[in-house]
Amino acid sequence: MRKHNITLEVSNLTKKYNDFIAIDHVNFTVFNGEFLGLLGPNGAGKTTLVKIISAAIKPSEGIITINGHKIHEEPGEVKKSIGVVSHNSYLYEELTAYENLEFFGKIYGIPSKELDEHIKWALESVNLQHRSHDAVSTFSRGMKQRLSIARAMIHHPKLLILDEPTVGLDLQSKNIFYDLIKEINKSGSTIFLTTHYILEAETLCDRIIILSRGKVVLEGKVTSIKEQYPNMTFEDIYLEVTKSGAKL
Amino acid sequence: MINEILIVASKDLRVEFRSKSTINSMVLFAMITIIIFSFGLGPFPPYIGEVGPGLLWLVFLFTGMLGFARTFVHEKEMGTFEGLKISPLSTLSILIGKAIFNFTLMLIVEILAFPLFLVMTGYNVKGSLVLAFFLIVLGTIGFVIIGSMMSALIINARTREMLLPIITFPLAVPLVIAATLSLKKVLADGSGFSEVFVEVEFMFIYIVIMSIVSMLTFDYAVEE
Ligand SMILES: Nc1ncnc2c1ncn2[C@@H]1O[C@H](COP(=O)(O)OP(=O)(O)OP(=O)(O)O)[C@@H](O)[C@H]1O
Ligand SMILES: [Mg+2]
Numbered sequence: 488m489r490k491h492n493i494t495l496e497v498s499n500l501t502k503k504y505n506d507f508i509a510i511d512h513v514n515f516t517v518f519n520g521e522f523l524g525l526l527g528p529n530g531a532g533k534t535t536l537v538k539i540i541s542a543a544i545k546p547s548e549g550i551i552t553i554n555g556h557k558i559h560e561e562p563g564e565v566k567k568s569i570g571v572v573s574h575n576s577y578l579y580e581e582l583t584a585y586e587n588l589e590f591f592g593k594i595y596g597i598p599s600k601e602l603d604e605h606i607k608w609a610l611e612s613v614n615l616q617h618r619s620h621d622a623v624s625t626f627s628r629g630m631k632q633r634l635s636i637a638r639a640m641i642h643h644p645k646l647l648i649l650d651e652p653t654v655g656l657d658l659q660s661k662n663i664f665y666d667l668i669k670e671i672n673k674s675g676s677t678i679f680l681t682t683h684y685i686l687e688a689e690t691l692c693d694r695i696i697i698l699s700r701g702k703v704v705l706e707g708k709v710t711s712i713k714e715q716y717p718n719m720t721f722e723d724i725y726l727e728v729t730k731s732g733a734k735l
Numbered sequence: 736m737i738n739e740i741l742i743v744a745s746k747d748l749r750v751e752f753r754s755k756s757t758i759n760s761m762v763l764f765a766m767i768t769i770i771i772f773s774f775g776l777g778p779f780p781p782y783i784g785e786v787g788p789g790l791l792w793l794v795f796l797f798t799g800m801l802g803f804a805r806t807f808v809h810e811k812e813m814g815t816f817e818g819l820k821i822s823p824l825s826t827l828s829i830l831i832g833k834a835i836f837n838f839t840l841m842l843i844v845e846i847l848a849f850p851l852f853l854v855m856t857g858y859n860v861k862g863s864l865v866l867a868f869f870l871i872v873l874g875t876i877g878f879v880i881i882g883s884m885m886s887a888l889i890i891n892a893r894t895r896e897m898l899l900p901i902i903t904f905p906l907a908v909p910l911v912i913a914a915t916l917s918l919k920k921v922l923a924d925g926s927g928f929s930e931v932f933v934e935v936e937f938m939f940i941y942i943v944i945m946s947i948v949s950m951l952t953f954d955y956a957v958e959e
Contacts, residue, residue, distance in 0.1 A: 541821045545958065566823040577818025579746070581753035593742045594822045622753070 494677040500549035509535045511701035524692030525681040532701040533681040541571045570644035576635040580624040595642035609637035699729040743832025765848040773855035784923035803882035804896045834883040861925030874914030884949040
């Protein structure tokens with residue numbers, strides 16, 4: 488069965504805020520081990536989509552299936568297998584980096600014997616081991632962002648969802664971050680990344696979905712999209728398809 | 736499940752005892768109110784035996800409001816509540832964890848405020864202090880359950896802190912009547928356990944009913 492290769496299946500997803508339709512009958516699939524990029528202008532619905540996939544909010548319509556489990560049927564099972572980096576860091580300012588990771592490690596069900604190992608690995612991955620016993624309130628924005636990434640991957644999620652993870656990072660941290668997610672991706676995790684940076688999507692992602700006004704306006708492998716629009720830069724293609732918000 | 740609840744409660748306690756902002760204001764509020772009462776009533780007021788337990792519970796109610804309002808609002812404001820929602824934690828563990836946290840804060844306040852109240856008012860205690868404190872704790876459990884539940888209900892409202900007492904106090908009325916009445920019987924009349932058994936039973940049933948109602952409605956309350 489082909490379904491075994493599928494990490495995330497979004498089918499007929501719609502989200503309404505009162506009368507406003509933020510997500511409009513969206514369908515797509517993400518395969519195991521894939522690195523998928525979700526692009527779209529401000530207000531396209533990227534964060535809304537991420538929140539629905541991570542079970543923070545409920546859709547008005549449609550079904551999300553992750554690793555063969557439907558979110559609304561087995562939320563506990565599904566939530567354990569995903570990690571989320573969102574606009575919010577979800578970190579407790581009063582606690583230290585270590586204590587934060589300890590808390591999240593515990594609630595994601597890491598056995599206490601392995602917890603310390605996981606925490607150290609996550610802190611080292613984002614290069615924060617030297618600040619592990621400082622309160623998060625003393626961290627810079629970029630450091631919080633990195634710790635938030637460590638938080639999201641502490642339980643080795645099968646699906647890592649990243650909503651504009653590089654916002655607020657300096658060039659060095661960005662590069663560290665790119666290397667890190669490439670590595671996580673290689674080790675078997677599926678990556679779902681939303682971004683504004685065309686270049687980021689173009690260089691990192693296997694496949695791209697462009698969202699505009701709640702609808703998917705373009706979907707495909709980076710190389711095949713470029714073939715589809717010869718003589719156009721990726722940026723031009725992006726601007727072209729998001730111009731009207733209508734399906735091409 | 737129990738493990739999850741303890742993880743949530745201990746995280747909250749750890750966060751709280753770093754800043755101590757909530758517990759400090761709760762303790763201060765309770766102390767100041769009791770001191771003001773005692774000065775207002777004058778030395779050794781003759782009617783204190785009758786009204787004292789009511790006054791004490793009034794202090795507990797308002798102190799609780801100070802603390803409970805922060806439970807979910809603080810997480811909501813910091814953006815961490817969403818982190819709990821997307822985690823594998825069941826909503827029930829979150830609610831019960833928070834209730835245990837609130838209960839701990841209230842217990843600290845009561846351990847300090849109850850003796851202060853007895854001393855400041857020169858209360859002539861007739862019954863068992865252990866039984867009296869047991870009654871306070873039992874009432875507090877019920878109060879904490881509805882307070883925690885209501886503080887979850889209000890997180891999406893705009894005037895959340897102001898809303899909390901308005902929706903919590905009416906619900907707390909039967910509980911507070913039983914708690915006050917039984918406390919008065921023990922402190923002023925020297926009643927033993929068998930004489931306050933009806934109130935104890937009532938508070939117990941109240942706790943059970945409110946727990947069930949909270950469990951059934953909490954998922955709906957935190958929905959966005
Ligand atoms: N809680 C809400 N209530 C009402 N409307 C909302 C809510 N959250 C989002 N929206 C609307 O839904 C649309 C999509 O918002 P969303 O945050 O998903 O966009 P986005 O693609 O993440 O944008 P950005 O690139 O700026 O992060 C916007 O028009 C926004 O105003
Ligand atoms: Mg967004």
